[in-house]
Amino acid sequence: xxxxxxxxxxxxxxxxxxxxxxxxxxxxxxxxxxxxxxxxxxxxxxxxxxxxxxxxxxxxxxxxxxxxxxxxxxxxxxxxxxxxxxxxxxxxxxxxxxxxxxxxxxxxxxxxxxxxxxxxxxxxxxxxxxxxxxxxxxxxxxxxxxxxxxxxxxxxxxxxxxxxxxxxxxxxxxxxxxxxxxxxxxxxxxxxxxxxxxxxxxxxxxxxxxxxxxxxxxxxxxxxxxxxxxxxxxxxxxxxxxxxxxxxxxxxxxxxxxxxxxxxxxxxxxxxxxxxxxxxxxxxxxxxxxxxxxxxxxxxxxxxxxxxxxxxxxxxxxxxxxxxxxxxxxxxxxxxxxxxxxxxxxxxxxxxxxxxxxxxxxxxxxxxxxxxxxxxxxxxxxxxxxxxxxxxxxxxx
Amino acid sequence: xxxxxxxxxxxxxxxxxxxxxxxxxxxxxxxxxxxxxxxxxxxxxxxxxxxxxxxxxxxxxxxxxxxxxxxxxxxxxxxxxxxxxxxxxxxxxxxxxxxxxxxxxxxxxxxxxxxxxxxxxxxxxxxxxxxxxxxxxxxxxxxxxxxxxxxxxxxxxxxxxxxxxxxxxxxxxxxxxxxxxxxxxxxxxxxxxxxxxxxxxxxxxxxxxxxxxxxxxxxxxxxxxxxxxxxxxxxxxxxxxxxxxxxxxxxxxxxxxxxxxxxxxxxxxxxxxxxxxxxxxxxxxxxxxxxxxxxxxxxxxxxxxxxxxxxxxxxxxxxxxxxxxxxxxxxxxxxxxxxxxxxxxxxxxxxxxxxxxxxxxxxxxxxxxxxxxxxxxxxxxxxxxxxxxxxxxxxxxxxxxxxxxxxxxxxxxxxxxxxxxxxxxxxxxxxxxxxxxxxxxxxxxx
Numbered sequence: 001x002x003x004x005x006x007x008x009x010x011x012x013x014x015x016x017x018x019x020x021x022x023x024x025x026x027x028x029x030x031x032x033x034x035x036x037x038x039x040x041x042x043x044x045x046x047x048x049x050x051x052x053x054x055x056x057x058x059x060x061x062x063x064x065x066x067x068x069x070x071x072x073x074x075x076x077x078x079x080x081x082x083x084x085x086x087x088x089x090x091x092x093x094x095x096x097x098x099x100x101x102x103x104x105x106x107x108x109x110x111x112x113x114x115x116x117x118x119x120x121x122x123x124x125x126x127x128x129x130x131x132x133x134x135x136x137x138x139x140x141x142x143x144x145x146x147x148x149x150x151x152x153x154x155x156x157x158x159x160x161x162x163x164x165x166x167x168x169x170x171x172x173x174x175x176x177x178x179x180x181x182x183x184x185x186x187x188x189x190x191x192x193x194x195x196x197x198x199x200x201x202x203x204x205x206x207x208x209x210x211x212x213x214x215x216x217x218x219x220x221x222x223x224x225x226x227x228x229x230x231x232x233x234x235x236x237x238x239x240x241x242x243x244x245x246x247x248x249x250x251x252x253x254x255x256x257x258x259x260x261x262x263x264x265x266x267x268x269x270x271x272x273x274x275x276x277x278x279x280x281x282x283x284x285x286x287x288x289x290x291x292x293x294x295x296x297x298x299x300x301x302x303x304x305x306x307x308x309x310x311x312x313x314x315x316x317x318x319x320x321x322x323x324x325x326x327x328x329x330x331x332x333x334x335x336x337x338x339x340x341x342x343x344x345x346x347x348x349x350x351x352x353x354x355x356x357x358x359x360x361x362x363x364x365x366x367x368x369x370x371x372x373x374x375x376x377x378x379x380x381x382x383x384x385x386x387x388x389x390x391x392x393x394x395x396x397x
Numbered sequence: 398x399x400x401x402x403x404x405x406x407x408x409x410x411x412x413x414x415x416x417x418x419x420x421x422x423x424x425x426x427x428x429x430x431x432x433x434x435x436x437x438x439x440x441x442x443x444x445x446x447x448x449x450x451x452x453x454x455x456x457x458x459x460x461x462x463x464x465x466x467x468x469x470x471x472x473x474x475x476x477x478x479x480x481x482x483x484x485x486x487x488x489x490x491x492x493x494x495x496x497x498x499x500x501x502x503x504x505x506x507x508x509x510x511x512x513x514x515x516x517x518x519x520x521x522x523x524x525x526x527x528x529x530x531x532x533x534x535x536x537x538x539x540x541x542x543x544x545x546x547x548x549x550x551x552x553x554x555x556x557x558x559x560x561x562x563x564x565x566x567x568x569x570x571x572x573x574x575x576x577x578x579x580x581x582x583x584x585x586x587x588x589x590x591x592x593x594x595x596x597x598x599x600x601x602x603x604x605x606x607x608x609x610x611x612x613x614x615x616x617x618x619x620x621x622x623x624x625x626x627x628x629x630x631x632x633x634x635x636x637x638x639x640x641x642x643x644x645x646x647x648x649x650x651x652x653x654x655x656x657x658x659x660x661x662x663x664x665x666x667x668x669x670x671x672x673x674x675x676x677x678x679x680x681x682x683x684x685x686x687x688x689x690x691x692x693x694x695x696x697x698x699x700x701x702x703x704x705x706x707x708x709x710x711x712x713x714x715x716x717x718x719x720x721x722x723x724x725x726x727x728x729x730x731x732x733x734x735x736x737x738x739x740x741x742x743x744x745x746x747x748x749x750x751x752x753x754x755x756x757x758x759x760x761x762x763x764x765x766x767x768x769x770x771x772x773x774x775x776x777x778x779x780x781x782x783x784x785x786x787x788x789x790x791x792x793x794x795x796x797x798x799x800x801x802x803x804x805x806x807x808x809x810x811x812x813x814x815x816x817x818x819x820x821x822x823x824x825x826x827x828x829x830x831x832x833x834x835x836x837x838x839x840x841x842x843x
Contacts, residue, residue: 293431302433309438310507313476315567315797316819326430337532355566358529358536362507363438365531369502384430393436 293381300373301382308367311359311391318355321348322390325360329383333371335364343386360389442478443564445471446506448489449482450523456516459546463514463523463553470557470571473597474798475823477564480506492524501530508536510560519545523552527560537563550599551842558841570793571596574839575800576614576623579603580812580832589834591625593640596793596838598814598828604643613658613789616839617665624648624659624668635659635670637685649683649690656681658701662729663709669693671701680714680731693731702746705729706773707753713737713773715745724758726773737775746789749773751840752796755819759788759801768801770819781821785810789834794841800827802834 311319328339340361345353364387374382447468450460471477487500492513501509512525524541528534540559542552551572558569579592579601588607591614594600604623605611612633614625623638630647635656637646648668649656659670668683680693680700694700698718705712706729713726719736722743727734738744742762749756753773760767760780766787769780786804793800797819803826804812812834814827827836 298431298433302435305433306435306437307439309435310441310443311438312440313443313565315565318566351566355564358532362529362531366507369531382431386430386432388432388434389438390434390436391438394438394440 291378293375293378297375297378301385304367304372305363305387309360309363309389311394314355314359314391315352317348318352318359319391319394321352321356322346322388322392323353323356323360325357325364325387325389327364327385327387329372329374329379329385331376331379331383333368333374333376335368335372335385337365340364347392356389356391360387363389442472442476443507444478444480444505445508445510446480446485446501446504447471447510447512448485450512450514450525451489451492453492453513453515454517456514456521459516459521459549460512460514463549463556464510464512466550466553467510467512467525467557467560469597470554471560473825474561475818475825476561477508480504492526496528498528498530498533501528506530508560508564510556512556516546521546521549521552523549523556525556525560527563550595554595567797568795568841570795570798570838570841572842573794574616574620574842575791575814575827575836576604576616576839577814577829577836578611578614578834579830580834581607584808584810591623591638592833593623594829601830604638604640613835613837615660615837617661618663618840619665620839620842622661622665624661626657626659633657635668637668648685649681658703660704662705663707669703669705669712671703680712682729691731693727694734704748704756706749707751711749713747713749713756715747722761724756724775737771737773738778739775740778748790748792750792750796751794755796757790757792757799759790768799768817770799779819779821781817781819782815782824787815789836791836791838793838800836800838802836804834 322345323342324344326339326341326343328336330336342353342357342360345356348356447464450464452460468479472479484504485500486503487497489511492511496509496511507530509528509530510525511528512523515522520543522541522543524539526539527536529536540556542555544552554571554573557571561567561569561571573596574593575596576591576593578589580587580589582588587610589610589612590607591604591611593602593604605627609627609629611628612626614623616623621640623640625636625638626633627636629636633655634650635648637648638644648659649670649672651672651674653674655673657671657673659668661668662682666685668685670681670683671678672681677697678699678701679695680703682691682693683689693703693712694714694716696716696718698716700714700716700718703712703714710729711726712729713724714734715722716725716734717723718725722745723736724738724744724747725734725736737756738758740760740762742760744758744760746759747756748758750770755770756773757768757770760769765783766785767780768782768787768790769778771778781799782801782803784803785806786802788802790799790801792798793816798816799819800814800816802812803815804810811832814829814833814836815824816827817824827833
C-alpha cells in the first residue's frame with residue numbers, strides 16, 4: 001500500500017466515523033432551557049384548612065355536561081329584544097376597541113328626523129379611473145383560449161396608403177386559354193390619369209353623382225382672364241383661320257410666336273394667381289400641406305358622422321333625397337354651425353331636401369360637439385368638408 | 398436663325414410650363430373641399446323633450462293634460478322617444494323664456510317642444526314652439542290654436558300634428574277619427590254596432606244600436622258621412638249615414654239583390670260597391686245625387702272590395718276570376734283589369750293609399766294571415782304582420798300607418814284593433830272598450 005492510498009483510507013475512515021458518531025459528540029444543544037419556578041410547600045393541615053374555608057358550589061353549576069334545556073317560549077314578533085338583559089361575564093375581559101360592525105339598533109324609539117335625508121343615488125355609470133388600471137390576471141394553470149380576432153374592425157383602421165377599391169359586382173371567371181376561334185382584338189389603352197388625380201379618394205358613390213368633383217389636377221386649369229395682349233393676338237387668327245399654307249411663312253411664324261407668348265403668359269398668370277390665392281388664405285400659407293387624407297382617416301370621419309345621422313323620423317320622400325352639405329371645420333375638429341349649408345340635392349323636391357338637410361346638420365353638430373377625429377397636421381385637407389348624405393341604402397323597399 | 402429662335406422659344410415655353418406646374422403642385426390642396434359620402438346612418442326614434450306646458454291663466458290642469466297628449470301622440474308613432482321629465486335639467490317656467498340649449502343637449506334631446514295654455518271663460522288658447530336643440534334655433538314658427546275647453550284633446554292633437562309634420566316632412570294623422578264595429582257577446586252570437594272614436598281610442602261614440610249586424614263602415618272624404626253594410630232587412634245592404642244627425646239612408650235598393658263592401662270615390666259623389674245577383678257578384682258604381690247605377694265588371698267570378706285611387710282614375714279590387722282570390726286594378730269607369738298580386742296565397746281587401754303610391758291588402762298563406770303593402774303595380778310587396786287572423790287594413794290620412802283587425806284564435810277569441818307603421822315597426826293595439834273590428838280611418842279633421 002502506497003502512501004497515497006493510506007492517506008485516502010485514513011481520510012475516508014475519518015469521514016465515516018464523523019458521520020456515524022458526529023451527532024453524539026457534536027449534537028446542537030437546542031433543547032429549551034429548563035424553567036424553574038419557586039414553590040412553597042403546604043402541609044396537610046394548611047390544605048385542609050383552605051378547603052374548609054372555600055365556598056360551596058351549587059350542583060347545577062358543577063355539572064355543565066348536562067345542561068337544563070328550557071322549553072322554547074313564543075317570540076313576540078312585534079317587539080324584538082333590543083338587548084339581552086344579562087350580559088355574560090367574560091372570563092378575562094380585555095380592553096378591546098369597539099366592534100367594527102355594531103349590531104343594528106332595532107329599538108322602535110329611534111329619533112326620526114323631520115327633514116327627509118337625501119338618499120345618495122348610485123352613479124348612472126360606473127366610475128372610470130383617470131388612469132388606466134391593470135386588470136389582475138387570474139392564477140390559472142390552464143392556458144386561456146385565444147379570443148378570435150374580429151373579422152371586421154369596429155373603426156376603420158388608419159392606413160398609410162390608399163386601400164384598393166373592391167368592386168361591388170363579382171367578376172366572372174374566365175379561362176386562361178383562349179378560344180380557338182376567338183379574334184384577337186387590340187385592347188385600347190385608356191389614357192392614364194395623372195398622378196395628382198389619385199391623391200383624393202373617390203368612392204364609387206361619388207363617381208355616380210352627377211356633380212362629381214373634377215378629377216383633373218387643378219394646375220392644368222386655364223386662367224380665367226387673359227392679358228389684353230393675348231386677346232389682340234387672337235383677332236387676326238379669327239380673320240385667317242387655320243391657314244398654314246407655305247405661301248405666307250412670315251405671318252404663320254408671327255402667329256406661332258404669338259401663340260407661344262400666349263401660352264407663356266397664361267402659365268405665368270396661372271402660377272401667379274395660385275400664389276396669390278395661397279397668400280390670401282393667410283393661415284395656410286405658412287403651413288405645410290401635409291400628406292393627403294388616407295382612406296382610413298376619411299372612413300373614420302364617415303363613421304363618426306353616420307353614428308348621429310338618424311333618419312328614423314324622416315318621411316319616405318325625404319329618404320329618397322340625397323343632399324350635399326358644406327361645412328367649415330375648426331382646427332379642433334369642431335364644425336362651425338353657422339357655416340353648415342346645403343349646396344345641392346338630388347332625388348326629391350325642395351321640401352324633402354330641407355328635411356334631409358336638417359337631419360344632416362343635426363348629425364354633423366351632434367357628433368362633432370367634441371371634435372371629429374381628424375389629423376391636425378392635415379387641417380388644410382379637411383378644413384372645408386363637403387358631406388354627401390345618401391339615404392338610398394336605408395330606404396324602405 | 399429663325400429655326401434656332403423657335404427652338405429657344407419652345408424651350409423657354411417648356412421651362413415656364415414646368416415651373417408653373419411645379420408651383421401648382423406646391424400650392425395647398427385646399428381649393429377643393431374634402432368630399433365624403435355618407436350612405437349609412439341609424440334608424441331609431443328621435444328623442445324629444447316636452448316640458449309641461451306653462452299655465453298662463455286658469456289652465457293649470459289643461460296645460461299638463463295637453464302636453465301629455467302631445468307627448469303620447471308623438472311617442473306613439475314609434476318615430477319619436479320622449480325623454481321623461483325627471484331627466485330634464487332645465488325648467489321652462491315661461492313660454493318666452495330663453496332656451497338653455499346646452500341643458501337639453503346634455504340629455505340628448507334633439508327636439509324641444511315648449512307650450513303654454515291660457516283659459517278665459519269658454520275659450521282656451523294653446524300655443525307652442527319647436528326647437529332644434531343641436532342647431533340651437535327654432536324649427537319653424539310657433540303656432541297657437543284656440544277652442545273650447547271641451548276640445549282640448551283635439552287641440553293637443555293639432556299641436557302634435559304640427560310638430561310631426563315639421564320634423565318628418567309629411568302630414569300628421571293625430572287629429573282624426575276612426576269608425577269601427579264595436580262587438581259584444583259570445584263569438585257565435587256576436588252583437589255589432591257602429592262606433593266612432595279618436596284615432597287613439599278616446600272619445601268613443603256609438604252610432605247604431607245592436608239590433609242588426611253592421612259591417613265595413615267607411616268614412617266619406619269629407620268625414621261627415623259614413624257608408625256601411627247592415628243586415629237590417631235580413632240581407633246585406635249598404636247604407637249612408639250622416640254623422641251629424643245620424644240619419645241613415647239605404648242605397649242601391651233592388652229586390653233580390655245583396656249589396657256590400659261600399660266605398661266612396663275621392664270626390665265623395667260616387668259609391669262603388671259589390672252587388673250580388675243570382676249568385677254572382679260584380680262591381681257597380683252609384684252616383685249618390687242622381688241615383689244612376691252603372692255596372693263596372695261583368696264576370697262569373699266574385700268581384701268585391703273595391704277602392705279608388707286618390708285621383709279617382711282607377712279602382713283596385715279583389716276577384717277570384719283566376720281561380721284564387723287575387724288583386725286587380727281597372728279603370729274607374731270599368732274595363733280591362735290587370736292582376737297585380739302574384740305571390741303565393743290569397744290576396745284580398747285592397748285599399749289604395751292616400752298618397753297613391755301603395756296598396757294595402759290582406760294576405761292568407763299557409764294558414765297565416767298577413768297585412769301587407771305593395772306598389773300599385775304589385776311590386777315591392779312587403780308583409781307587415783302575421784297572426785292567426787289579420788284583415789281589413791285602413792290607411793291613416795298621411796299614408797304612413799295602417800290600422801286593421803286582429804282576431805285571436807279559440808272559442809274565446811276576440812277581435813281587436815291594431816296599427817302598424819308601413820315599415821313594419823311599431824305594431825300596437827288600439828285601446829277600445831271591448832272587441833272591435835272593421836276600422837276605417839277618417840281624413841284629418843278640419
